[in-house]
Amino acid sequence: MDFSDVSLVALRVFREVAERGTFTAAAAALGYTQSAVSRQIASIERAAGTRLLERRREGVQLTPAGRLVLRNAAGVLDQIDATARDLAGMPVEGGTVRVGWFPSAGAMLLPSAIAALRRSHPGINLVSREGTTPALVRSLRAGTVDLALLAAAPPFRPPDSETPALELETLAERPLRVAVPANHPLAAADSVDVADLRGQRWIAGPSSDLMGVWPGLDERPEIAHTARDWLAKLHLVAAGAGITTISASLEAVAPPGVRILTVEGGPQELRRILLAHLPGPLPDHVTAAANALRAASRQP
Structure with missing residues (x-):
């Protein structure tokens, strides 16, 4: 060797x-x-x-x-x-923190954390990139990101089976909800029975897991549109193109013309936001960024 x-x-x-x-x-x-x-x-x-x-x-x-x-x-x-x-004379005071994040985290959590970090630690340079959970886990393993915001759904298994296991911290656990057009028949109430979701037209992600469709429906769902971006899905909902699932954390950024409903009559669907990093102590500048993400996740 x-x-x-x-x-x-x-x-x-x-x-x-x-x-x-x-x-x-x-x-x-x-x-x-x-x-x-x-x-x-x-x-x-x-x-x-x-x-x-x-x-x-x-x-x-x-x-x-x-x-x-x-x-x-x-x-x-x-x-x-x-x-x-x-050598290029780039400022290094405070250090650079590389953060990976799942798509909907870019709507509220990440911007709030960046703004807070700029106020509390102006010398820290936070750079970020979006990715799927598998891609972000590989990035952590490869050392190209320091922290990753991951989305997790039941049964909440570890994101990979590699060793050493990643350090995982649950920042938030919130219920899954349904977004419907404001003029939709289901929009007349604040909640919907899971049985009434049958026969609806859905706006889902392009992957095979049908992200955007209510889990466990006892039918083959009709996918009217596919979109990766959650805000694009919500704007399609506002246009009356269909309905989609949404984390409660995104309710504040829903555009006009969208109603967010709780779902009753079935098992509660929860979604977690996880903060992940490689095991071991974190440098001070990475810890500061992690603290900013923790604080942002606690905002309503």
């Missing part, structure tokens, strides 16, 4: 593959060909003397050796990037 000849390019490619989950996605993100990515991975595996990635139909998974290499590679690359910022 000899890592002396491993290039920084190979380390960056390895981290990108670990974060993106496939060679194809890593190649697209880096602007490389897939064969170039494969060559870099082959070079780092030769240096390691063992396989670092398990190739599967659904993508790649780190082997135990791969997790070890990734932890150390992330540290090396972070130091190189910090040196580059120093």
